[in-house]
Amino acid sequence: MKLRNIALYASMFVLATSFVACDDWLAEEPSKSTNKILSNTEELDALMGNYSLYVQEQAVPVYGSDDWGITPEFHTAKSGGVFNATSQLPYMLYSNEVDDTRYSVWQSEYKKIYFANMAIEQAMSLKGSEEDKANLKAEGHFLRAYSMFNLAVAHTLYYTGQNGEELGLSLQTMTFEDSAARATLADTWAAIDADLQEALKITVPLKKDGRNRVWRATTASVNAFAARYYLYRGDLTQAKTYAEKALSEYSTLGDYNETMSFSQSTLSYDINSSTNPEKITVQLPIGYDVRLSGAANFGTWFDKEGIYLARHMYSAFWWFVPSQELMDTYLIDVPGGDAQNDLRFRYYYVEDFSLRTCSKDPAFRWPGVMVHYMESLDAGPSVAEMMLIKAECQARGGDFAAAMKTIAPLRKARIDASVYTELTATSKEDGIKKVLQERRRELFMTMRWYDLKRYNANDYAADDVTVTRQFYDFNAASGSVLVDGGVKTFTLEPNSRHYAIPIPKTEIANAGGALQQNTY
Numbered sequence: 001m002k003l004r005n006i007a008l009y010a011s012m013f014v015l016a017t018s019f020v021a022c023d024d025w026l027a028e029e030p031s032k033s034t035n036k037i038l039s040n041t042e043e044l045d046a047l048m049g050n051y052s053l054y055v056q057e058q059a060v061p062v063y064g065s066d067d068w069g070i071t072p073e074f075h076t077a078k079s080g081g082v083f084n085a086t087s088q089l090p091y092m093l094y095s096n097e098v099d100d101t102r103y104s105v106w107q108s109e110y111k112k113i114y115f116a117n118m119a120i121e122q123a124m125s126l127k128g129s130e131e132d133k134a135n136l137k138a139e140g141h142f143l144r145a146y147s148m149f150n151l152a153v154a155h156t157l158y159y160t161g162q163n164g165e166e167l168g169l170s171l172q173t174m175t176f177e178d179s180a181a182r183a184t185l186a187d188t189w190a191a192i193d194a195d196l197q198e199a200l201k202i203t204v205p206l207k208k209d210g211r212n213r214v215w216r217a218t219t220a221s222v223n224a225f226a227a228r229y230y231l232y233r234g235d236l237t238q239a240k241t242y243a244e245k246a247l248s249e250y251s252t253l254g255d256y257n258e259t260m261s262f263s264q265s266t267l268s269y270d271i272n273s274s275t276n277p278e279k280i281t282v283q284l285p286i287g288y289d290v291r292l293s294g295a296a297n298f299g300t301w302f303d304k305e306g307i308y309l310a311r312h313m314y315s316a317f318w319w320f321v322p323s324q325e326l327m328d329t330y331l332i333d334v335p336g337g338d339a340q341n342d343l344r345f346r347y348y349y350v351e352d353f354s355l356r357t358c359s360k361d362p363a364f365r366w367p368g369v370m371v372h373y374m375e376s377l378d379a380g381p382s383v384a385e386m387m388l389i390k391a392e393c394q395a396r397g398g399d400f401a402a403a404m405k406t407i408a409p410l411r412k413a414r415i416d417a418s419v420y421t422e423l424t425a426t427s428k429e430d431g432i433k434k435v436l437q438e439r440r441r442e443l444f445m446t447m448r449w450y451d452l453k454r455y456n457a458n459d460y461a462a463d464d465v466t467v468t469r470q471f472y473d474f475n476a477a478s479g480s481v482l483v484d485g486g487v488k489t490f491t492l493e494p495n496s497r498h499y500a501i502p503i504p505k506t507e508i509a510n511a512g513g514a515l516q517q518n519t520y
Helices: 003-015 041-049 072-076 105-125 130-155 185-199 219-233 236-249 298-302 324-331 343-348 383-396 400-414 428-442 448-457 505-510
Strands: 056-058 262-271 278-285 312-314 376-378 467-475 480-492
Touching: 041 105, 041 130, 056 105, 072 467, 072 480, 105 130, 130 185, 130 219, 130 448, 185 219, 219 236, 219 383, 219 448, 236 383, 324 343, 324 428, 343 428, 383 400, 383 428, 400 428, 428 448
Parallel strands: 056 312
Antiparallel strands: 262 278, 312 376, 467 480
């Protein structure tokens, strides 16, 4: 992949879209092309404000995690199989190679990096105030750091400090002759860290003109990302510091006792008509009415309480499939022993969602996770995440009582008020366990791959996870699920090389031999 390929795509894409002014995200401006040389900060600001270029992240990493549910019954419940053997199964079953590029992390994030590089390279030479130029350049560094971080978490091994010669990422700049060759893991993380340090120079506050500017880089969103970054790297002191900085600027949580409800829309199905006929009505959460694949509902999303940066994990599959293990976590530490008392489970986990696409006679019944319509989950840094980061740092440092106090507001905003009780811990180990369980319930799916990699790489053995799933083998070349071979066990061991997701073969082919695949 040469950078010129990204530039060509970006130019064509921006020609077909309208830019959104930074001060009024509902106002449309004339289209501008990246082929045009920017002349002033207002034009670059409009490019940075075109949030539709940046908000979507791909769901590929979650497919291999233990939050994602898959059993042999899923395949046989629908003619042709529920899961696409070229788009999803290679990730779920830890293949050494993948074909599909339509929704790859690699392609998606490098497109964003092109625009980030424009800001970094051009900001200081434009007409405008020095403050505006400096903030736009810092925003470019933020966008690049954010995308490079997502790429590293998805496609490279966890950087321990001792494996720096392993393959990292392609470090692209605005030079069109940049090679797609991958830098070392050490150089990759040095580049991300350098971008983060530049991003932290931003001086634009989260709140402006009475609204949280969650569609742009701000002091709060950069600090929140820094907390996420340092937690992944295992630097608990820095992670806690930046989480507290973000919380000091904004710490409002949406209380699900007040903000969550069910949609007026429902889905109805007639099931088991040949044996025991029954009509099923599927209740849908209010988020079903807020679809994020276009800009129509962005305003509602942007005003949602508790987020620092608007990012959503997108799945074209239109079914976020929860594992039984994930669902069982909502039975832990919930008052009354009823998962429905955890409002996250009550409103986000939709019973019988499988009936939308699977067999109705005999009925295959399995939930789906729904936050925004059927395709998107919140993925950007949030107030809840910062509370959980701070609490985890406290618990791992031995202050487990303080950790419980830190997550108390989050628990109170997520548990049915009629049964709420405060969580307590009896030891450091118990405190860590309870915080990590709460983190999994709150940040379901979107952060699980990130968490598995860092848990397995740290020196605390009690949080290590081995992921196992039962499914049929498949032929990657033909995309065929091999049912006749019987059910097999697929295992992802701690620190497996498959924690570096394969780069799509199309990307490697397009790079003309310069881009090397991960080794397994």
